Structure formats: structure tokens, C-alpha cells
């Protein structure tokens with residue numbers, strides 16, 4: 001399958017994420033993991049959040065930054081929404097969300 005060349009424009013959810021970040025850095029932390037068994041290598045996550053995700057030699061997403069903050073966290077939440085097989089897990093339990 002060809003890599004995702006174009007992603008949708010930022011959604012209202014993306015803008016809400018940005019507003020959350022503006023409330024304070026203590027709310028803006030989360031832990032991200034990829035379920036390798038689910039990943040189908042669509043690369044949407046890498047396009048959406050290149051500082052957080054990369055593809056390995058098996059064309060499976062890997063996590064470069066398991067605790068993204070700031071703009072990278074916003075991008076990671078977008079990647080979660082764009083993953084077609086729900087292979088990205090984002091644990092927001094410590095962020096108050």
C-alpha cells in the first residue's frame with residue numbers, strides 16, 4: 001500500500017487539543033505505544049507526527065518519543081485519530097483528560 005501522501009486538514013478536535021495545551025503543561029502529558037500486531041504500515045502516524053513515530057525495517061510503526069509534549073502531543077492525538085486500524089494507544093490517564 002502506498003504511503004499516505006495527504007492528510008486531512010486539522011479538525012476541530014485538533015484545535016481542542018491545542019487549547020488543552022494552553023491550559024498548562026501538567027495537563028499535557030501522555031504515554032504513546034503502538035500495537036505492532038495491529039499496525040498495517042499505512043504511515044499516517046509518521047506523516048502526522050514525524051517527531052513521535054517512525055517506520056522500522058518491517059514497515060511497522062515504532063515510537064521515537066513515548067511521552068510527547070506540546071505540539072508533538074497534539075500531532076500524536078491526530079495520529080491516533082488517523083490510524084485506520086486503531087494501532088496507536090495514548091494513555092492520557094495522568095493528564096486530567
Ligand code: SF4
Nearest residue numbers: 039040042043045083
Ligand atoms: S500505527 Fe496506524 S497509522 Fe501508524 S503505520 Fe501503523 S497502521 Fe499506519
